[in-house]
Amino acid sequence: METESVEYVKQTMEYSRKRAIRTKLVNFVINKIWKVPIFYSESRAEGISSVQSDTDFMFEADGIFTLSNEGQIGLKSDTSVVYVVMDTHEVHSGYTRIQIMEGDWNDLSEFASSGDGLRSLCKTFGNHNSKYLSNILVKQFWETRMKSVIPRQGLKNEISSHGPSTVIRYAADKDVVEVDTLICLRGEWPEVAKEWLERKRNFNWPTKELIEEIKAIGCNLVPIGHRLSHGKELELEWRISFSKAECLLIWSLNGTQTACIECMRLFFQVFISPKFPDLFSSYFIKTAMFWLIEETDSTFWQPLNILACLDRLLSKLITCVEEKCIQNFFIPKNNMLDAKAVESKELLDVLRIELTRHDVTGEEKWRMLIKEKLLQMDKNDIYYYHILINSLSVSRHFIYNSIRSSNIKDSKDMLMQGIQELKCCNDKDMFSDVCKQLQHELEAILSIVTFCESQSDSGTDRILSPNDTKWVEETLNKYTELSHSTGKLLLCTFYFYIERYQEALAITEDVQTRYTSQVVHYTFWNRSKTPRDDHYPQITPRPTLNETLKNYIALDVVLLPCLSRLFRATIQEKLYSRDALFIHPLFYAFFVRFHCFYRMQNAAECEAVLNKMQTFVAENMDVLKTTQDFNILHLGDSCHQLLKKHTESGNYFKKTIKSLLQKGEF
Template identity: 25%
Template sequence: MYQVPDYNQTVSMKLSEVLADIGVDERIVMKTRRSWLLIESITNITYQLRDGNCLTYFFGSQSEGTTTKGMQSDLDQLYCNKALPMIQDWSDWIPGLYNLLMIQDNSVSPGYCLLQVLRPDAPLPFDGESDQFLFKDRTGKLFLKNYIVHVTLLNIKREIHGPAGVLQRHPGYFDNDFVLALHCTTWPQQARQWLDQQGEGQWPSAEMKQYCSRTGCFVVGVGCSGSEHEQLEWRISTSLAERCLMFNLNITQIRCYVLMKIILKTFINPLFKDVISSFMCKTVLFHCISNTHSNIWRENNLLSCLSLCLYLLYNNIINENCPHFIIPGNNLMRGKISPAVKPYILEILSNIINSEGVALLGIKCDDLGSRLHLKFNNLCTIKTSDIISGTLLFNLAKHIYMTLKEINYHLKDSSPNEAVEILKNYVSKTINGQYEGLDKTASNLIAPIYCTTLGSVLASLNIYHYNTVSADALKLISLGLNTDVASSKLKLASILYCVQEIQKADSVLSEIERRYDLQIVEPVCSCHDFEKKTPRQGFFKLCDIHNEEILQYTTASCVIFLQCEIHCVPNELRYEMFRSTQEDRMFRTEEDNKWMDCAVVDSLPYLYFLQYKVYSHLGRHDQKQAALFKLIRTIKEEPNLGHRETALNILGKCMEQEGRAGDAFQCYSMSLNIRGRNNAAKIHIATLLSVLINARR
C-alpha cells in the first residue's frame, strides 16, 4: 500500500486544516454550488417566462466552490442564444431557422471551428454576400465572423477581453466576465476520441463521460491567435462537461486546485500576468487525476498531490504545450510563453516544488502562510465559513428579488389589465411548471413574489375603480407574505393604508416590527450596485447553519411598486415614479431603466414612514413621534440602505407635515447630494418653495 512519509503527512494535514478554515471544505463547497445553481435556475426560469430564446450559465471558480475570499475571483457568466441552432451534421438541420454548420476540418485550428450559414427553408448553403458579419469564400460559402460578438459586447458597454466582456463592479462585488455563446446539442467531433480513452486512474468514469457527451458544446467568438482564419474561427467550449468533472472531484483534489491558483496569484501573476491561466491549472489537475491511482488523492497526501500537479505544469511549460483535457489537439499554451519569461517562470515553479511546502509560508492571500505557521505551533486560526455562507445567501437573495426588476422591464409598456394577464401567466407557470430538483426549489423561491405582485396590481385596479380591495387580490398577496421579513407585508400594509383600513394596517406594521430583528435582518437591494458595509454577525451565523430557507427570517428586500400598482402607494411615495426629466433619462443605464420608473424604498425606512402616517390618522402623537425618530435614526445609522435618497425624500414629507419646512428642505438637499439626477427631491424642493412663496403673499 502507498506509504506517506511523516513530514509529508504532517504538512498535508496542517495545510488541509488551513484550507478548511478559509472555506475550502466539503460543506462550504456544496453550499456554494447549491447557491449558484439556484441563481442559475432562477435566471433561466425568468427568461423562460418571457418566452426568451436564451439561457445563462455560471461557470468558473465562484460556482465551483474553488475560490476563497482572498483570491477575489471573477464571476464567469455564459449567455447562450438559442435563436441560431448549431449543427455538426446536415441531418440535424432545423427548418425555419438560419442553421449554423460547424466546420472542423484540417483548415481550422484544433479546438476551433468555422460556422457556415445555412438556408432556413432547405438544408443548403445560404446564398449571400460578404458584409460586416459574414465572409464569403472562393467557393461561395458564407461564414459567420466572430466580430459579431465584439460588436454585441460593445453595445452593452462591456470592456472586451478575449471572448468575454468584463463588467467591473463597485468594491464588494464580483467583476463579471460576460461571455456570449452559441450552443450545439451534440458532442464536438474533435472530442469524440476522448469518450473512449481511459487513463490509469480510471477517471472520468464511463458514466461521467456518458453524461458529458449529452451536454453538447458551446462556441465562443474568438479565434486562435495567429491563425489565418482568426476572424472566422470560433473556439469550442465544453464548459458543461468540465463542470461535471469539477463536481466529481474529492476535497483533496479541489484543495490542490485552489492551492495551484493561490500559488499562481502569489508568485507568478504579479510578475507575468496572463501567461499561465487558472484554466491551465485546472487542465493540469484533470490530467494528473486521470493518470494516477485514485488512492493518492487523500487529505494526508495533499503536499505530494500539489507537487505532482506543479511538476506536470513545469513540464508543460518546458514543452510549451498544455493539451486541453477533452480536446487534446488544442494546446492551451500556444503563443502564451515568450522565450524571455519562460526561464523565470520555470525557476519560480522549481523553487516552490523543491521547498517541500516551505514556500507556502510566504503566501499572504487569505493569510495562508501565517495561518499555516500558527497551525504548526498548534494555535487556533479564525474560520471564515460564516462570512462565506452569509455572502452566498445574500447574493442569492439579491437574485431572487432581481426578478421584480425584470417584471417591471417587461411590463413597462403594458396597461394594468395587460399586466394582470401577463402576471397570471407567470404565476401559473411557476406554480404549475414541471420543474424538478433545484429548478423546483428556484421556482418556489420566486413564485410568491409573482403572486404578491399580481395581487398588488389587482388591488391597485380595485382601489381605482371601487376604493376597496377584492378577496382575490388579498389572497394572492397573502401567498407571498413570507418571502422575507418585511417587503411583501409592507405592500399589504401600504394597500390597507390607501383604502383607509388604518387599524388593520397598524396590526400588520406591528407584526413586521416584531419580526424585524435589527441584530440579524439584512437589507437587500438588487436595483443597483453600491458599496456595502459588512453585514451583521447575527445574519452570518444563521446563514452558516441554514440554506436558502433562512432568507425569509434574515433578509428584507426593498419594496418595489410598479407603475401599475400606483394606487397602492401613498401620495408621498408616488413622486418616485416620476423622478426623471427628459434630460435625466439620458444619464440612465439599461439597469437603471429596470427600476427608476417604479417607487422603490428600503423596507425599514418604509416601515417607520407608514407607522408615522398610521399613527397620525389614529391620533397617537407619542407613537407618531417615536416612528419619526426611528426613521431619522435608520437613515443616519443603517449602513446598507440601497435607496437612502428615497428615505430622505419621505422623511422630508414627514417634516413638511410637522410644519418643519427648513428640515424638509435639508432632507431634500441631502437626498440630491446622494443622487444628483433621477431624483424626486427636485420635485419636492420645487413644491416646497412654491408653498413657502405663496404663504408669504
C-alpha cells in the same frame, strides 16, 4: 495537521456542493421563469471559490445552431433554426470559422433584427468568397442587444468591453461587482474534439456516462480569435468553448480534488499573480488538474493526502511552464500557452524559477493557506446559509426583472407560470427551501395583483368592503412570517393603499425596531457585511433557513409596474421609466411612514421622518454611489416637496442629487 486537512476538504466540498446547486437554481430561474437563453458559467458557477472568482453569463443566441460539418444540414428538419457550419481548415486548434450557407433560408435567429439579419454580420473569405460570421460585428450586436436583455443597476457608465465579453458593473453594498457577459452560439460536439470522446483512460475518469452526457450538451462558440491571428483571419475566428462540459467535470470531483483546485488558485493569488499579473490564468490550473486526475489512480485523492496532492499538482504546473505548453483538455492540439510563449517567453522562464523556488520549500506553504482558509470559515447561521440566501436574492432579481409589464393580466400570467415552475423545481436537485420561499413570495404578490385587477374592473372610486381585502390580507400575513421585513412591508403597502394608516405605521415601527446591527441586507449579488461568529449566538440545533431569514436577513423591497396603483405618484413615475424598483427595506419603511403621517396631516411627524431619511442616506452615502438606490434620493426629495417647506433635510436631498449629477457619478 491531519485534522485540519480533513476539515478543510470537508468544508470545501460542502460549500462547493452548495455553489453547484446555486448555479443550477439560477440557471433554472433564468431559463424557465425569466425565459432568457443565458447560463451562468466560470468559477462561481462551477462551485469553486477563490479570492477573485469569475462571474460570467453566456447568452446563447436563439434560433441558430452550429454543425460540425456541412453534410449534417440535410439531416436537419427544424425550419425554425438557422444552421451554420464550423470550418476548422487552417485555423488554430481550438478555434473555428463559422460559415453561413448560401441559398434561400428564412432568418429566424437572434440576429434577424440586425439590418439584413444574420447575413449583415458576415464577411467573405477564401477563394470561393464564402460567407463567415464576423466576431466583431456579432459583439457589436450584443452590446446593443444586451441592454434590453440583462437587468442592470448601478453606475451611469456601467458597460465596457473586455476581450469577447461585455462587462456590466453591478451594484453591491460595499463595492461594485463586475460581471462578464458574452454572446455565443450553440454547437454540436466538434469533430476536432472527437479524440476526447475516444481517449483511452486507465482510471475511469470521467466515466462513460459522464462522457455521453457531455457529448450530448455539445459546445459553444465564443466571438474571439486566437491572439496570434491577424487581420480578417482574427475577425472570423471563434473560440470553441466547453464551459458547460467543464462544469459537469468539476461537479464530478471529490472533495480532495476540489480543495486542490481551490487551494492552488489561492496559492497563485497570494504568491504568484502579484509578481506575474495576467501571465498565468486560473483556467490553466483547472486544465492541469483535469489532466492530472485523468492520469492518476482515484485512491490517491484522499483528504489525509491533500498536501501530497497539492505538491503533485504544482509539479505538473512547473512542467507545463517549463515546456511552455498547456494542452486544452478537450482539444490537446490546442496549446493554450503558445501565444504567451511568443509574447512573454522570458517571463515564463522567470515564472518557472519562482514556482520551483516555492516547490522546494515543502508542505509548509500549503499548511499556512489551509489554516488561513479555515479561519475564514465561520460557523454562524448566516454564514452557513449564505449561499442559499444569495441564491434567493439573485433569483428574486431575475424573476422580478421578468415581470416588466404594467399590464396586470400579463403580469398575472407570468406570476402564475413562475409559481408553477417553482413547484416543479422542488422535485429537482436544487434548494427546495429557497424554491418554496420564492413560491410563497410570488403567491403573495399574485394576491395583490389579483386585487388590483378587481379594482380596475370595478372602477377606482368604489368603496372597499372588508370582504374585498380579507383574502389579500390573509395571504400577505402568511408571507410576513417568512422574512425579516420584505413581507411585512408588502403588507404595509397594502394597508397604506386601503387607508389603514395606523396598522401601516405599526409595521414600519416594527421594521425599524428589529433592524439591528445583526441584520444583513442582501441586494442582488452581495450583502452589506460578512457575518462573524462573535456577532451572533451559537444555537444548537441550528435554526432553519426560514428562521434565519426571519431574524437576520433583509432583502430589497420590490416595486413592480403592475402594482403602480398602490404607490405614490413619484414611485409610479420611476416604475414607468425603470421597470421594477429595488429599494432598501429600511428606507422604504421611512418612506411609507412619511406618507402615512402626510395623509393624517401630521406635519411635525413628517418632518421627523424626513430627518431620519436624511440620516440614513448620509450614513450610507458611499454605498449609494455604487447601488441603484440613487432613486431613494429622488424619493426623499419628493417627500420634502410635499411638505412645501424648506427644511435642512429636504435641502440635503436636493443638494446631494445636484452634486452627484455634476460629478457625473450617476
